[in-house]
Amino acid sequence: MTQPTGPAAKQAVRHDAMRARNLALVLGEVAARGSLTRAALSEITGLTKTTVSKLVADLIEAGLVVEAGTVRAGERGRPGMEVRISGERVAAVGLEINVDYLSVRLVDLARSVRLRRTQAVDNRTARPVEVIAALRDLALGLVDEAVDIGLQVVGGVLAVPGPVDLATGVVHNAPNLGWREVPVPELLRLPFPVRVENEANLAALGELWFGSGPPDFLYVSGEIGIGAGLVVRGRLFRGARGFAGELGHVVVSPDGPPCRCGARGCLERYAGQDALLTATAAEDLTELVTLLEAGDPRALAACERAGRALGVALSSAVNLVDPDTIVLGGIFARLFPWLADTVTGMLAARLGQMRSAVPPLVVSQLGTEAAALGAAGQVIQQVIADPTASLPT
Amino acid sequence: MTQPTGPAAKQAVRHDAMRARNLALVLGEVAARGSLTRAALSEITGLTKTTVSKLVADLIEAGLVVEAGTVRAGERGRPGMEVRISGERVAAVGLEINVDYLSVRLVDLARSVRLRRTQAVDNRTARPVEVIAALRDLALGLVDEAVDIGLQVVGGVLAVPGPVDLATGVVHNAPNLGWREVPVPELLRLPFPVRVENEANLAALGELWFGSGPPDFLYVSGEIGIGAGLVVRGRLFRGARGFAGELGHVVVSPDGPPCRCGARGCLERYAGQDALLTATAAEDLTELVTLLEAGDPRALAACERAGRALGVALSSAVNLVDPDTIVLGGIFARLFPWLADTVTGMLAARLGQMRSAVPPLVVSQLGTEAAALGAAGQVIQQVIADPTASLPT
DNA sequence: GATATTTAGTCCACAACATAGACTAAATGG
DNA sequence: CCATTTAGTCTATGTTGTGGACTAAATATC
Structure with missing residues (x-):
């Protein structure tokens, strides 16, 4: 028993x-x-x-x-x-590896962002050891600057776009980067303890601690893959093995287009970045946004289709995990103006009769900083939760 | 912040x-x-x-x-x-209202089931006040017998098939019973404190405390409506407002048959009891089982279709909430022999490439007692978690 | 300008509960 | 029967919070 x-x-x-x-x-x-x-x-x-x-x-x-x-x-x-x-003694470092940039943030105990450094780089074509070496350099530079302003870095967390084994820090699979089985902590080796965590989860925590919404929401993040972070009463929901939140593989249509996960009709195939770019022949997200702003019919139709698929998948998610609010981040923050009405309409149609309140859809307030801030915030949170570890002996 | x-x-x-x-x-x-x-x-x-x-x-x-x-x-x-x-001083009462029976259980502090009483009755045609009056009589009889064997009832929990407002005990909507906005605690009025809780959640807790599996699983319950209880590290997941686990309205096919919830293509329309009975013209579940045992083609086809739909919905659930195991209860426990291969096959097909382990599918060990035992177990759990409330002053 | 009143924060003896080592109790092996 | 091992009790001590007395710092009133 x-x-x-x-x-x-x-x-x-x-x-x-x-x-x-x-x-x-x-x-x-x-x-x-x-x-x-x-x-x-x-x-x-x-x-x-x-x-x-x-x-x-x-x-x-x-x-x-x-x-x-x-x-x-x-x-x-x-x-x-x-x-x-006191914002003048201890600080934490948030780090992030995303598809086309590396990012580090220094956050003090008062949750002020003291330093920001971002480096544009195509992380999909680089090997993991190269990416992590560049990140290490960026982080060490930040630590030097922290010492210069009198702050002691007590720890860091790294956000990566994929599921992470929390005990070992190994990234099993990050489709957005093309990574498999990367032992990140062994490669990173910074002069303070660093844990590795999934980017959608950290972005959700970033919204929680640096945003201003209520403490119960589903955060949706996405590039090629689509992930979700669920926060309930201020706590992150991880699931039995820490691999919850795979919104990208929730079923939109069971016999839909084949997915790289082996299933068919996953959300990713309708609303993932590759699906959107392929449908519009756009080179990248910026070009897609330009087409949308210009009223290009194919671009608008692709967003409409993505919005309906997101609405279907999110209605399943709401039925299962019951969030108070839905926050769109990642590429969906940029596409929000063209997605919001369709997603909101689909949620109302599918949830409006049974549920007393359909969760409102809001756009991320932190933009691309959410994950790195959530990362640093986790270290700050630990210091606050256990101040005796910071007391002189 | x-x-x-x-x-x-x-x-x-x-x-x-x-x-x-x-x-x-x-x-x-x-x-x-x-x-x-x-x-x-x-x-x-x-x-x-x-x-x-x-x-x-x-x-x-x-x-x-x-x-x-x-x-x-x-x-x-x-x-x-x-x-x-000591199993000889305090005890708890688990109560359950289900479609076609009322049930009460007396459980002592050592988690032994000391008394069982079940009353067959069609609760769908009776008015809520009649149903609750009959349950009250059944419970009072159990309390008298508890006193006779020297046990003091310190509390009870009532399992109902539908979402419950935990603060007030009001059952907003129980489709299996045809109830809406029923103020259960006001009507019940037993000589010990009673809380009301959703049946799928309590059945999950019953499997946790009276079964023998690991402490991370998704319990699937179902009659007309289909509910799920999620347990992670021994704790029930409820969502922001306590209305998580609505597996019956997870999308199987977005343009599928209209559902009473206002959406289309919900799991309930494929795998709910009404869907199964309508597809086979069976009068009730027992008749359906008889047809299945006899190899009736329509019955087997209905189960196959239900199994595939369950598999699709459960694959979305696994991606979102990451359980270790899936436990089938309710009508799905009785139909397990005709469902298991299809569901397992669909889960493997949809999850087997990306996830290192596909959650195994098991049948409930407690059968129809799961919810009432989970209910009593919750009171027992509270006594153990707060023994000072039971100390003499 | 002095005094009364209000509120913040410090001082100090005491209470509650855990610790640690001494001691007693209950068993078996030699 | 004694030595040894292990369980459980006894008692003085330590840690941390409490509660009331007291001091400190302000403003209102006369």
Whole structure:
């Protein structure tokens, strides 16, 4: 018989764990609300003023928060001292390998993007070792600049367009890049710990942490392959082995065109970038957008067909995973003006009678930065969730 | 900016919470492993022997565990005293309303099914208040019998075939019963707290806690409507508003037969009970099974068509939610012999090239009891997760 | 300008719960 | 019967939060 408690429930709690949790609680509230006084923290967390004072003292000593000036809530009384996240000690690096660029971002603990570097390159024609060597150079340059501005990089996450084995970091298959079985961490070897994660999942987390929407949504990303990241109550849904979110292979029509996955009628064959470019004889996405702007009938028809297919696949997804909102990113962000009405119409037609609310369709606010920001945000999130790892011993 | 920590991370931890967590840890390990000595508990949990002794003393005083005799692990040394879950103090009631029966189960803390009562009745032709009144009578009888055997019912959960508003217990729409907007808890009014939950989700939990498979699977249930319960790492996935798992409205063919949900080509129209009975002119499921056993060509063709549709829909589900195993329950458990090869074949054809492992298809081990057992199991699970609620004050 | 009032934050004795080592208890091997 | 091994209890101590007393810093009122 399986015991259905999560891993967190299987740990004994001692005094040190209690303190770690309360430190994380205080730091998390400060991070969530921008700044708080000790008195406000006491009210919000339920801990006594004494306890909050001690916890804040530890966080100040660790350089994770700073006192930022006095503030008064009421008309009279002693003014409180604002405590804010310090953006001047620790930072995280978000990295991204996509089809036609490499990207790195430096994000501080206050979630400010301090540095941005992007390098245009055709990653589909380069060998994986070449791509990763170029990324390593870009990242090392960023780290040097971080040291120059006084920030210590405590970790990084790399976004790649394909499923990833989270334990080993091996990219089993990235169709957008033409990669199979690439042992990314062995090749990357940066002077801080780096994990590898699927790009759609990280973009979803980017929208969550750097966007402004609600904490329950399905993020749709796509180039050749189409992936989805699902966030429910602020947490990423990964599935049993971490390979959830393969929206590109959801069935649009069971006897439709053959797909490279071996099935037929997958979403990718209707709405993937290759499908769109082939239908319009466009060279690349920019040319496709130019045709659409010019009102080219073939381009408009291809978008209409892609929009209907997206609507069908997304209606299946909504029935299965019940998101609150659908966010279109990747190529679909650029094509949003020509897709939105068709997709929204199809969702309303297929979902509108049974469901009390059809999830609204919105465009990504972060554009091509979403994945790299989500990557860096994951490291920031870990520091906030476990501040004791950052305390001096 | 949304702060993405779960609810549990937002609670301060004090001494009482620390004790509660450690009590839950000890009780959970005893529940998971059948019986343990204090010394073994100390080794497994990492708490000292002193701490474990005190925690076990509290649990004994609460009647949640008992000492069950001496046992020795090695060749010499003082024998240890086995501590086991007590099945003789608290119990939970699982209730179920399905199309053609009402069912109640009494389950003790050791997860033994102590009492079973099922009443055959056509719930589709009866009014909701009549159905719920009959269920109330059945449940009150079970409670009387529980008292007779010395068990105290601490709570219950009711399984219904349709989406449920978890906060209010209102059943918005149960197509299998013909119900809409039924305020079940107001009508039921039993002498213990009762929550209402979707039947497919509870059946999935039943397979998890009373079956013997791995803790990551998609459970497929079906009568007229087809629902799915998804369990990942021992936890039920519900979606943003609790309305995930609507497998019956996943698209099989976008321009297929119109569905009562307003869409076209939903799985329900191919593999739902009505679709199967209409295709074979069978009166009910038993007659359909008789036809299948006799080799009736129309019945076999209907199952083949249903199996292919299930395979298509399940391949979309696997791509999106990545389960380890697929469990067929409901009518599909009875039809398993005539469905399995087609479904398995379709899954292999659609998933076998890209995914390193195609999820195996298995039949439910619990049959029609799965939902009621899952319901009772949820109450049992809550007692184990929060034993301080059961301690004398 | 002085005093009363309000609110923030610190101080310190105490409580709750886990730890750690000493000790007792219960068994078997030699 | 004694030595050894292992389980479980006892008791002083340590860690971390609490709660009330107290100080500090502000404004309103006189």
